[in-house]
Amino acid sequence: MEEMIPNSGFPRAAANEPCCVRVEAGKTYAWCTCGLSEKQPFCDGKHKKIEGTPYASLRFTAEETKEVWLCQCKKTKNPPYCDGSHNQ
Secondary structure (H helix, E strand, O other): OOOOEOOOOOOOOOOOOOEEEEEOOOOEEEEOOOOOOOOOOEOOOHHHHEOOOOOOOEEEEOOOOEEEEEOOOOOOOOOOEOOOHHHO
16 A cells, blocks of 8 residues: 555645646646646646545646646636736
8 A cells, every 4th residue: 555645735836837738629638736746737646645635636628729827836716727826
């Protein structure tokens, strides 16, 4: 059995700046909510190692093909998109 991570101090900021990614219309993406993923800003399942697994990826489907700015500080009020919360 893998060692669990104590459920405190989450979510963790993966970075204090957003990440610009190109999304494709109709494609579904899984945004990391805990900050542990090594594939930021996307989920790699690391949240499953947090005690009690209080986090889950946030799935969203792109409505159009374009570049978007995804939050990495995990403080956004408009997940998964950056709203500038990292500036505070």
